[in-house]
Amino acid sequence: MPSKKQEVEVSEAVEIADQEMVDTEALEEEIPVIDSNKIQILPGASEDGTAASFRILQEDHTLGNALRYIIMKNPEVEFCGYSIPHPSEAAMNLRIQTYGEITAVQALEKGLDDLVDLCNVIESEFKEAISKKDYETSQPIDN
Amino acid sequence: MAYTKPRNRVGIEHDRVTDVSSTDFPGYYPGEDHSWSIEKFKNHFKVHIEYLNELNSEFDLIGVDPSIANAFRRIMISEIPTLAIEYVYIENNTSIIQDEVLAHRLGLIPLKANPDYMHWFKKDDPEFEPTDYDTLVLHLSAKCTVNPNAPEGTTDPKMLYNNAHVYARDIVYEPQGHQTEWYPDGVTAANPDILIAKLRPGQEIDLSMHCILGIGQDHAKFSPVATASYRLLPTIDIIGEPITGELASKFKSCFPKGVVAINSKGEAVVKDARKDTVSREVLRHPEFEGRVKLGRQRDHFIYCVESTGAIPPDQIFLKSVQLLKKKCEILRKFNLSA
Numbered sequence: 238m239p240s241k242k243q244e245v246e247v248s249e250a251v252e253i254a255d256q257e258m259v260d261t262e263a264l265e266e267e268i269p270v271i272d273s274n275k276i277q278i279l280p281g282a283s284e285d286g287t288a289a290s291f292r293i294l295q296e297d298h299t300l301g302n303a304l305r306y307i308i309m310k311n312p313e314v315e316f317c318g319y320s321i322p323h324p325s326e327a328a329m330n331l332r333i334q335t336y337g338e339i340t341a342v343q344a345l346e347k348g349l350d351d352l353v354d355l356c357n358v359i360e361s362e363f364k365e366a367i368s369k370k371d372y373e374t375s376q377p378i379d380n
Numbered sequence: 381m382a383y384t385k386p387r388n389r390v391g392i393e394h395d396r397v398t399d400v401s402s403t404d405f406p407g408y409y410p411g412e413d414h415s416w417s418i419e420k421f422k423n424h425f426k427v428h429i430e431y432l433n434e435l436n437s438e439f440d441l442i443g444v445d446p447s448i449a450n451a452f453r454r455i456m457i458s459e460i461p462t463l464a465i466e467y468v469y470i471e472n473n474t475s476i477i478q479d480e481v482l483a484h485r486l487g488l489i490p491l492k493a494n495p496d497y498m499h500w501f502k503k504d505d506p507e508f509e510p511t512d513y514d515t516l517v518l519h520l521s522a523k524c525t526v527n528p529n530a531p532e533g534t535t536d537p538k539m540l541y542n543n544a545h546v547y548a549r550d551i552v553y554e555p556q557g558h559q560t561e562w563y564p565d566g567v568t569a570a571n572p573d574i575l576i577a578k579l580r581p582g583q584e585i586d587l588s589m590h591c592i593l594g595i596g597q598d599h600a601k602f603s604p605v606a607t608a609s610y611r612l613l614p615t616i617d618i619i620g621e622p623i624t625g626e627l628a629s630k631f632k633s634c635f636p637k638g639v640v641a642i643n644s645k646g647e648a649v650v651k652d653a654r655k656d657t658v659s660r661e662v663l664r665h666p667e668f669e670g671r672v673k674l675g676r677q678r679d680h681f682i683y684c685v686e687s688t689g690a691i692p693p694d695q696i697f698l699k700s701v702q703l704l705k706k707k708c709e710i711l712r713k714f715n716l717s718a
Contacts (some may be wrong), residue, residue: 276714293711299454300707306447310416312406342716349708354418355448356705359441360698362427366439368695372429376436 279330282341288334289341297321298331304331307355308348313339383619383673390546390612392674394663402445402678430682437693440613441681449681455700458606462690463493463516463567465601466501467590474583482577486520486589488601489548490570491687494590497562501592512557516567516591519554522546523586524579541581548574551589567591570689578661602697606686612676614656616640619673622647627667634662654682 275294282289293300301319308317316334333341366372385391391398406414424443431438441449468483475482492514502508502517524543536542548569555563578586596603616639623631628648632640636659641651658676662668685693 276715276716281393291716294708297454299451299459300704302447303451303523303704303709304443305414306402309405310414311412312415340717345716346712350711351416351418352708353705353712355421356701356708358418358422359427359444360427360701360705362425363694363698364431364703366427367432373431374433376431376438 278342285337286340286342287337289332291331291333291341291345291368293329293331295327298329301329301331303352304345304348306363307351308333308344310351311347314344317344382524383590383617385673385675388678389615389675390678392658392660392663392676394660399678402447432694435687436690437528437683437685437687437697439683439685439697441683444680444681445679446681449683451704452697452700453610453683455609455703456605456685456696457603459591459703460604460691460696460699462495462602462604462688463491463591463593463594464599465489465491465518465589466592466594468587468591472584472586475579475585476575476583477577482585482587485576486587487599488600489551489574489576490690491516491567491591492570492689493563493567495541495593496664497559498593503592510590510592512559514592515556516559516563517554517556518567518591519552519587520546520550520576520589521584521586522550522577522579523584524581525679526581528565537578537580541579544579544643545575546577546579546585550576604688604691605693606688608683608685610681610683610698611679613682614653615673615675615677615679616650616653616656616671617675618648618650618671620671623668623671624648628701630665631662631668631672634668635659668706 243317271343272294277292279290281290301321305317305319308314313335314333317332317334319329332344333344335341335344339347355375385399387403390400404414408414421443426440426442428440428442429437430440434547465487468486470479471482474481477485485595496514501510522543524541527540527542534540549572551569553563553567555566561694579585594602603612614622616635622645624646626648628642631648632642634640636655636657638652639650639656640648643649658674660674662672663674664693683697685696687693691699
């Protein structure tokens, strides 16, 4: 039977372990620090919301061009384009005009969802190709 | 029969390229549906892995648009976090390499350490104290002395002196707190043979280093890739009459080895267009005018990803896909309708 002193030590150890759990959780949660101004609608949007420009901070051609492509694939969208107004400003402007059936915000949201779907397909297909293990492990040498 | 170029082809003429932009958008072709459909994408999209090992890889993504392919390439180069030496605390440096140059050289050494276990070190916060969750500690100390047992008459500094060369393998990792669980095999340089400094007797280096997470956008030392690039699959179409006889062997010699073969009938046939460098040599010869069409397939990307050693190439690519997804999900959280 353990002495009282040992018991105390065990409970203390549990407490310390608990504390550490909390610490790691807190650290994991604070990683995505997102600016509340990450995306804004620029002044000059049409009153019915079918045409609008967005300013997205901390984004560049990586998301800009991918998003432009997927939004242009929407048949309700008349125009979509992006620009980086100045290279020393970490901001990207996105312009969406629709034919009137949906708003620019809806077109953007659909674009984001479609891009997530696209990434999911690429991810699963790539993982499948890797798991098949039927590839070479060294660079083929030409003879 | 007249040659009609497929829609997903970039044309390559002797002096220019044609049809470089995608046309698969709604309204481009009257009466055709080009709206986004995940089902259609799923059916067309293919992955082929040419080869893959710990450091290098070549794989194909077939059926994606350049804008998407380029996003992955850009993310692989500049947005995937890895660990690198960021702070160097120099106790002693009497070598001929200046402190700041030495620190810069150390920073560029690729480390074999999984970045997934680490959290972000908040560089902007002056109050932020390094912990075992966000900082790896490394040490390097080397002192050069005369080797009394050097063979007579030798002029090789490596024989004459001890520690004449300081290599990346001399870096020692000092586990902090929980790090023994995350890095049971320790942390080393991806390539142990990187020369850091050269010393002469009496010179000494003694320093400690802190490694933190970072991205390639901030400094190239944080990039997980040595190169991440793609090219489009080359296409070679022999049009009209088959090329035969003497001309066939001349045709073959216009391409790199293994691209064109001559079949049993003596006709030149395209064996493996992938190996073509698209030198356009064939377009310089008038005898082949109108008999061959060079191009590239606009939706077939051949990626070449070389890792620095921290993350295997397939994981780098998967991370780039996940990161693009995350970018979308973050933006999706904002309520813009209000």
